[in-house]
Amino acid sequence: MSKVLNIAVLAGDGIGPEIVKQALDVTKAVCKKFGHTLNYEEGITGASAIDAVGEPYPKATHELCMRSDAVLFGAIGDPKYDNNPSAKVRPEQGLLKMRKELGLYANIRPVSTFPSLIHKSPLRADLVEGADFMCIRELTGGMYFGRPQGRSEDGNTAYDTCVYTREEVERIMHLAYKYAGQRRKKVTMVDKANVLASSRLWRQVTQEIAPQYPDIETEYMFVDNAAMRIIQWPKSFDVLVTENLFGDILTDEASVITGSLGMLPSASIGIHTSVFEPIHGSYPQAAGKNIANPLATILSAALMFEYAFNMMEEGALIREAVAASMDAKVVTEDIAGDGKAYSTSEVGEWVVNFIKGK
Numbered sequence: 001m002s003k004v005l006n007i008a009v010l011a012g013d014g015i016g017p018e019i020v021k022q023a024l025d026v027t028k029a030v031c032k033k034f035g036h037t038l039n040y041e042e043g044i045t046g047a048s049a050i051d052a053v054g055e056p057y058p059k060a061t062h063e064l065c066m067r068s069d070a071v072l073f074g075a076i077g078d079p080k081y082d083n084n085p086s087a088k089v090r091p092e093q094g095l096l097k098m099r100k101e102l103g104l105y106a107n108i109r110p111v112s113t114f115p116s117l118i119h120k121s122p123l124r125a126d127l128v129e130g131a132d133f134m135c136i137r138e139l140t141g142g143m144y145f146g147r148p149q150g151r152s153e154d155g156n157t158a159y160d161t162c163v164y165t166r167e168e169v170e171r172i173m174h175l176a177y178k179y180a181g182q183r184r185k186k187v188t189m190v191d192k193a194n195v196l197a198s199s200r201l202w203r204q205v206t207q208e209i210a211p212q213y214p215d216i217e218t219e220y221m222f223v224d225n226a227a228m229r230i231i232q233w234p235k236s237f238d239v240l241v242t243e244n245l246f247g248d249i250l251t252d253e254a255s256v257i258t259g260s261l262g263m264l265p266s267a268s269i270g271i272h273t274s275v276f277e278p279i280h281g282s283y284p285q286a287a288g289k290n291i292a293n294p295l296a297t298i299l300s301a302a303l304m305f306e307y308a309f310n311m312m313e314e315g316a317l318i319r320e321a322v323a324a325s326m327d328a329k330v331v332t333e334d335i336a337g338d339g340k341a342y343s344t345s346e347v348g349e350w351v352v353n354f355i356k357g358k
């Protein structure tokens, strides 16, 4: 059945525009193949929006997101802010504002391996081969949003607050169980309940909810131990669910299993429009050089078809094309190793042509 897809495209900063262009071209090719109509509109965000209008998530961009069926997102961040702790407006505030205002409480980051990349992982091949798990990171609570946050008057003390409510924990745990039910039926809830009060709420709420899912195994793990286990025994995870900051850190770690940070896509879902973005940042050193890996963004487009439009065949075709590009060794420098490094646009075009030829 052909459909109309209305998407917002927010390229953002750094390599954002280059990688999003490739994902958008892939999206266009898939829509053409399946007879869907694609309407897309671009919006500004991040440092580029600060430069243009003085704020990183302008109202017009929010309105665009709200009236779209899905948001394809690049990256946010600019080094001129990273080493300036006293900057009044920061590009990252735009990303956080978007997450909060769109109610994107769950960030889904699937971690799986590609056969042709196994040997690119710094981890032993037998450890990572077949690893396939889903990280669900809570995205609108915890230390990122807890108040108070700030500095004492004399500037010598600083504080952040980690806040969670029962409702926030409940909704994400139910989501974790739902996905585990469709997978290998295991949930690992990662916390620091031996130290943090907020973690003890997570654990208590999870213990209350778990009996509603008798066919799903619930495992509880402290975050320090989880950091070790992700490297040591990644195959032991199925659905890993955790709070915002732990999830931020653990998913960068988990990307090592895939072989490159440039390979991990994500879907942020919640109350309003869902957002699809690579987990890597704006990689400013590579901006404008046409060398960044577009595959995480292209795979985010696959998640967009699946999660936002329930178009499984379309998503599967993108995955197939991405796997084929790696088998053909048409890859960017981060995964090329001793082989030839292709440019961002060459990889994107290869994927598009594969889809057209199918």
Ligand code: IPM
Pocket: 076, 077, 092, 095, 248, 279, 281
């Ligand atoms: C991510 C990023 C962001 C985060 C930054 C850019 C604010 O690291 O999406 O993982 O910390 O959430």
Ligand code: MG
Pocket: 248, 249, 252, 279
């Ligand atoms: Mg991060």
